[in-house]
Amino acid sequence: MFEGFRKGVLSKSEFEANIETFSDIRKYGVLFIFFLILLFAAAFAMLLGAYDISFTDVYATIFANINPYGDVSGVSKLHNTIIWNIRLPRIILSITVGAALASSGAVFQGCFRNPLVEPYILGVSSGAAFGAALGIVYPDVFSSVQISAFIFGSLAVLAAYMLARTRGQTPIITLILGGVIIGSIFSALVSLLKYMANDSALREIVFWLMGGFYYATWQDVFVTVPIVFISFLIMWIYSWKLNILSMGDEEAKALGVNSERSKLVVITIATLVTAVAVSTVGIIAWVGLMMPHAARMILGPDNRFVIPSAAMLGSIYLIVCDTMARTLTTSEIPVGIITSIVGAPYLCYLLRNKGRSLLG
Amino acid sequence: MVTVNINEICFGYSSTKILDNVSVDIDRSSFVSIVGPNGAGKSTLLKCVNKLLEPGSGMIIVDNNNVQEMKRMEVARNVAYVPQSSNRVFPTTVFETVMMGRRPHLGWFSNETDKERVWQILEEMGLDDLALRNFDELSGGQQQKILIARALAQETGVILLDEPTSNLDIWHQLDVMENVRSLVNNKNVTALMVVHDLNMASKYSDRILMMKNGKIVSAGDPASVLTCENIENVYGVEAHVHEHAGIPYVMPLKQVRIAADACLMNQEHEIRT
Numbered sequence: 001m002f003e004g005f006r007k008g009v010l011s012k013s014e015f016e017a018n019i020e021t022f023s024d025i026r027k028y029g030v031l032f033i034f035f036l037i038l039l040f041a042a043a044f045a046m047l048l049g050a051y052d053i054s055f056t057d058v059y060a061t062i063f064a065n066i067n068p069y070g071d072v073s074g075v076s077k078l079h080n081t082i083i084w085n086i087r088l089p090r091i092i093l094s095i096t097v098g099a100a101l102a103s104s105g106a107v108f109q110g111c112f113r114n115p116l117v118e119p120y121i122l123g124v125s126s127g128a129a130f131g132a133a134l135g136i137v138y139p140d141v142f143s144s145v146q147i148s149a150f151i152f153g154s155l156a157v158l159a160a161y162m163l164a165r166t167r168g169q170t171p172i173i174t175l176i177l178g179g180v181i182i183g184s185i186f187s188a189l190v191s192l193l194k195y196m197a198n199d200s201a202l203r204e205i206v207f208w209l210m211g212g213f214y215y216a217t218w219q220d221v222f223v224t225v226p227i228v229f230i231s232f233l234i235m236w237i238y239s240w241k242l243n244i245l246s247m248g249d250e251e252a253k254a255l256g257v258n259s260e261r262s263k264l265v266v267i268t269i270a271t272l273v274t275a276v277a278v279s280t281v282g283i284i285a286w287v288g289l290m291m292p293h294a295a296r297m298i299l300g301p302d303n304r305f306v307i308p309s310a311a312m313l314g315s316i317y318l319i320v321c322d323t324m325a326r327t328l329t330t331s332e333i334p335v336g337i338i339t340s341i342v343g344a345p346y347l348c349y350l351l352r353n354k355g356r357s358l359l360g
Numbered sequence: 361m362v363t364v365n366i367n368e369i370c371f372g373y374s375s376t377k378i379l380d381n382v383s384v385d386i387d388r389s390s391f392v393s394i395v396g397p398n399g400a401g402k403s404t405l406l407k408c409v410n411k412l413l414e415p416g417s418g419m420i421i422v423d424n425n426n427v428q429e430m431k432r433m434e435v436a437r438n439v440a441y442v443p444q445s446s447n448r449v450f451p452t453t454v455f456e457t458v459m460m461g462r463r464p465h466l467g468w469f470s471n472e473t474d475k476e477r478v479w480q481i482l483e484e485m486g487l488d489d490l491a492l493r494n495f496d497e498l499s500g501g502q503q504q505k506i507l508i509a510r511a512l513a514q515e516t517g518v519i520l521l522d523e524p525t526s527n528l529d530i531w532h533q534l535d536v537m538e539n540v541r542s543l544v545n546n547k548n549v550t551a552l553m554v555v556h557d558l559n560m561a562s563k564y565s566d567r568i569l570m571m572k573n574g575k576i577v578s579a580g581d582p583a584s585v586l587t588c589e590n591i592e593n594v595y596g597v598e599a600h601v602h603e604h605a606g607i608p609y610v611m612p613l614k615q616v617r618i619a620a621d622a623c624l625m626n627q628e629h630e631i632r633t
Contacts, residue, residue, distance in 0.1 A: 302456065
């Protein structure tokens with residue numbers, strides 16, 4: 001368009017009238033396309049699985065369950081269990097977790113003004129891992145692995161934040177360092193627990209650390225979906241402040257954004273969703289680092305578009321990876337392994353081709 | 361008429377005082393330069409005016425409102441700030457950068473009138489050709505003009521500029537100063553600028569505040585402030601001041617003494633803020 005103007009094809013007024021509107025409309029269009037892809041990926045993933053069920057049977061089962069007047073007894077009990085109680089919650093959970101990790105990754109990157117930041121940077125994953133390991137090794141004391149993982153994940157970030165706060169300010173460098181320190185302490189504690197654990201507990205800890213959706217239930221869905229959805233909305237509302245925050249504290253203040261308070265809000269919310277995601281499915285790498293970059297490459301750095309598009313890309317990516325995890329081999333591969341194997345080459349590509357423009 | 365009223369401002373950490381009981385009134389639509397050696401408290405004073413720093417005591421009134429009692433968003437609607445430089449991690453275009461200046465008025469949404477407003481400003485400043493370029497790709501002079509454009513987009517009565525010409529060649533120095541001067545003349549903006557170049561300050565400003573060790577030593581029109589005695593007293597530099605077309609020009613000759621240690625200590629504090 002700019003070229004068109006330069007070459008005199010577009011008149012100045014046409015150019016001015018169109019330039020921003022056009023790009024905004026294009027961005028909303030891209031968001032809509034992502035949404036369609038997400039729906040399609042979810043619908044398609046429903047059809048795939050170790051147990052072969054036909055298209056009509058899959059959707060007959062879903063409609064029988066959704067329709068309040070439908071009759072579940074009409075469909076085979078086996079199909080009902082596989083489709084309604086295993087595949088559907090699992091797919092909904094991968095959408096939720098993907099959105100949670102990717103949107104909080106975008107928020108952390110914007111807030112910390114650093115493209116290499118991921119949602120686990122403040123130690124939430126190490127804390128959650130410790131909590132989960134405690135729950136696994138001492139089931140009598142910590143009755144729920146999930147709750148204990150959530151509590152310790154949140155505690156780790158709180159500790160990092162307290163550590164970094166000086167004179168009413170939380171400089172980003174000290175915050176990241178605080179996260180590194182707390183993270184390494186909890187990692188060491190996890191190693192200690194692994195060392196002390198018996199064989200079956202050790203196996204369980206290792207599987208938890210690799211992340212996976214094997215035990216996805218409707219209960220998980222009911223807990224995570226509302227939290228992630230509301231947090232996502234809050235992060236999206238804060239996206240314009242995040243745009244300003246990414247110019248640095250001083251300029252943000254001069255442009256009317258209370259940087260300390262905004263940072264506290266977005267870090268709290270992003271930590272909350274990450275902790276919820278991690279405590280439900282374990283540590284899944286790469287989604288939170290990569291998807292915001294992918295979103296930025298497609299839609300530019302405006303967080304008002306980066307956050308929703310990263311969330312949808314994260315969901316799509318996790319649906320694809322999780323479907324691979326449960327269909328590639330007869331026994332299941334932890335999804336964290338797949339996200340890393342698929343993700344690393346992508347980041348290599350990004351670094352080689354777009355590194356200069358993206359990372360400066 | 362007075363727009364900015366700075367009343368007995370003190371600022372400092374523990375024992376060191378960076379601003380020591382500073383009081384000054386700044387008239388509407390005037391161009392005021394703050395000069396002085398490093399560590400004199402110039403930037404600190406500037407940052408107190410838009411609440412980037414909160415003074416330990418004293419009061420700052422902008423357009424009859426007490427700045428300390430205003431919310432940040434309100435301050436941003438009344439006072440704009442042009443930093444010395446701006447660096448960003450994620451590339452933004454010139455248009456987006458200037459649009460940021462509309463945010464204190466808009467919040468999440470942006471509407472057509474605001475986009476037109478931004479275009480108008482870019483056009484007035486001759487930046488419309490650069491609108492879609494990345495901010496980072498541009499030269500220091502262009503970046504500085506874009507930051508001024510962003511401040512303009514805030515539509516405030518007062519614009520603060522923190523050493524806007526320090527990194528620029530003389531062509532761009534003049535360009536930036538001319539731009540600020542025309543804002544003051546044509547848009548009734550009040551400009552308060554920290555500047556090191558005494559001749560730039562002399563050529564363009566209506567008033568000069570000369571600071572040393574957190575105090576205003578001399579204030580008034582360029583001819584009354586930029587005197588040999590003041591320059592030697594404040595900077596420790598022997599200088600020759602001559603007049604050209606009614607404007608005093610300073611030609612530094614030699615150092616009279618080494619800058620006092622106290623100044624260096626103040627400077628350290630200033631950097632830490």
